[in-house]
Amino acid sequence: MNSPLPPFADRAAREALAERLLQRFGSRASRAAALREQHSHGENITDAGLPDVVVFPHTNDEIAEIARACFEARMPMVPFGAGTSLEGHVAAIHGGVSVDLTQMNGILDVDAQALDCRVQAGVTRVQLNNALRGQGLFFPIDPGADATLGGMTATRASGTAAVRYGTMRDAVLGLTVVTPDGRIVHTGTRARKTAAGLDLTRLFVGSEGTLGFVAEVQLRLWGLPETVQAAVCQFPDLTAAVGIVIAALQMGVPLARVELLDAVQMQACIAHSKLDEFKPLPTLFVEFHGSPAAVREQIETMESLAGDAGGTGFQWAERPEDRTRLWKARHEVTYANLAFRPGHAMIGTDACVPISKLVQCIEETLADVARSGLVAPLAGHVGDGNFHLGILYDPARDGERARAEALAEGVALRAIRLGGTCTGEHGIGQHRIHQLEAEHPDGIVLMRAVKHALDTRGVMNPGKMLRA
């Protein structure tokens, strides 16, 4: 099904194309070393790849023009947004053109009555929410980082509010994409649902830049909830904490966010974010959205469940500044972890399992951590069955990175064995390709066939997700 791909452009052809782009785009194209370095990697990743040139298009037509030139010359293309990818998605590992979409940051349309909007790919989620403020609307998908909506689309991002509002899979109504050969294609519609043909929108959501560029995104929006309350509850053990989340979900309590932090993670967060009122115990951060009566009812249910499970009383944060402080602490776990063990590096895991397997998966994982001798705080979106270890290792110490990697690999393979996935929200990128192959040994053949059909020259973000 997959004929061998032609080789990429040789050095001379690359130089020629880079020069052509410099001439065409003027100050919006650059080969400056610092800029290329900045575009050679995302976050949290040591494996980088320098692009030959960085270009900043301003319009869909300009993206298409760049794509046609690269396609023609067999030049690799790598879409680049905020650079917050965790899995090496944006590294130009075969060189080529890094197409930086951050200057395409216009909010094109907001329709409060339809509860939707259309944005250019470079708009970030914080920028969008700032623009929506005052219209009674918000965009709830929150992966922590202030990623671009194009990047969030490309990685099928989710985050803390997915238990209530879903992931980018659910929030994207339609896309404007640019194909590797430079065609501009509109997918989906503004209707809430459609049965019109193959679901190209969902095919591009999570395609990690391997099928084409995400240029514009049509997104669902939500009305700001009348009441928002956040709470923290601490538990004698992790199993009790996870247990009440599962019970609440089964009872249909519409939790808006529910985050688990284990004792080690709390220890790191208390130190980093000055959460001195809390103990280093397994902890749930919960948020409720709704009418006052609905929120009150949800709170009563959760308090009752927590009490039965030995939870040490909910602490409420009704004031926005208290809520912000809590969620800021949650979002800063990476920095908290790195500060917890100075000089250490970190490998993240992203297992996601059916919620009925979550307790087993976490318990076995923590037993692995104990055996490894490594420090690996755990935090997760437990309402989705998704949790992260931040495995800390000392790069200077012999074999420690290998032990950290083995621990991470074990978590991914366990999630797959339990009917789940190696990645709930970070994506495959460079580092999980073999895990994707383990998870979908047959599916990968179909994925490659689709990739090959839409990127006949293999020039879109090569080496990511599907190898070729």
Added chain:
Amino acid sequence: MNSPLPPFADRAAREALAERLLQRFGSRASRAAALREQHSHGENITDAGLPDVVVFPHTNDEIAEIARACFEARMPMVPFGAGTSLEGHVAAIHGGVSVDLTQMNGILDVDAQALDCRVQAGVTRVQLNNALRGQGLFFPIDPGADATLGGMTATRASGTAAVRYGTMRDAVLGLTVVTPDGRIVHTGTRARKTAAGLDLTRLFVGSEGTLGFVAEVQLRLWGLPETVQAAVCQFPDLTAAVGIVIAALQMGVPLARVELLDAVQMQACIAHSKLDEFKPLPTLFVEFHGSPAAVREQIETMESLAGDAGGTGFQWAERPEDRTRLWKARHEVTYANLAFRPGHAMIGTDACVPISKLVQCIEETLADVARSGLVAPLAGHVGDGNFHLGILYDPARDGERARAEALAEGVALRAIRLGGTCTGEHGIGQHRIHQLEAEHPDGIVLMRAVKHALDTRGVMNPGKMLRA
């Protein structure tokens, strides 16, 4: 991108393959005229196509065996379920093998803690809900007909509860599919979300049998709501009725179902379903799910909105038998319509638009209906922006079918113009191919490329959705 497809098997090759299947499958294969006729069409469609042979596989391996034989012989294959498709999906318009999956009707696994289940493609939604009864669970997606879950997956079905619970796009966690060349492929996982590779699950949901067979479906389930209340409210005009639905959605009221029936539709339903307590006025059927307090609050909000809009008081149906009677009336609109104009045939429309365009779309559509001189009751899932006309015409009267078709075409094209879709839930099949091309003039090229990559011989349900 699309090389011409090879021709299908000639008559002799078809005869040979049919004989081979008869020998291999014994009483589970048949060329009996009545059975072939029954497998030549779905509901509500005059255009049919006789298969050469009908086969009833019992296992994924048997589907794969049939597929390999057909692929090898270039024999068209048409997946067949309950036969409730409305758009000619199951007609064997190029002959070939009708693969009837109704005997693959096992519920393989139900996990109440994970809120999911795995079923064979031939399980129907009523069968599943009967099996779930007593476990406190239900599967809410309800297109009216007792379709198979394989068929509902293939058409991306939704129905009355989509405003709250989503469509098959949202409910399917993973699939076991059989490719046209007979490979068995598992897509997705049991985790609530995944960022692992291209979204093959969503690619097959709504693929209308053009990419392969849906053999097994992993589905999300929901806990039975503590309280269910249904209500009916009648309005002086349609705009007022739609207006309160939009207002409720913007306020975040979690309506479980909300159906609009126009005055003509109510007239037909009152006669057919003996709803004598109601008037032939624009009417909303609403259902609320949740805790007693939450449902009470939703009801108060809706009553207040309805009162402001001149609604003539909610009539509540708290008893299950009263609810059943209401929803039965809603589900029987097709029969009500055909009884309303004896001797007439019906063409359905399936427009779905952004909710901000719904009033405009319905008003312009009803003006078209008035101009056409035809009777065309309107009923719809207005919470999704989706509504159906049942355009009645007298087949014996010259030109009336053509007028009905022109009216239907106008509705589809208006929905597309308003940023919506020609089909919210019925699919493309044979009859909306040109509408799909109008809706996605660029996307159709990508869809065909994907189809061609996964069905290299063009043998899967040929002539549907994508022409070749």
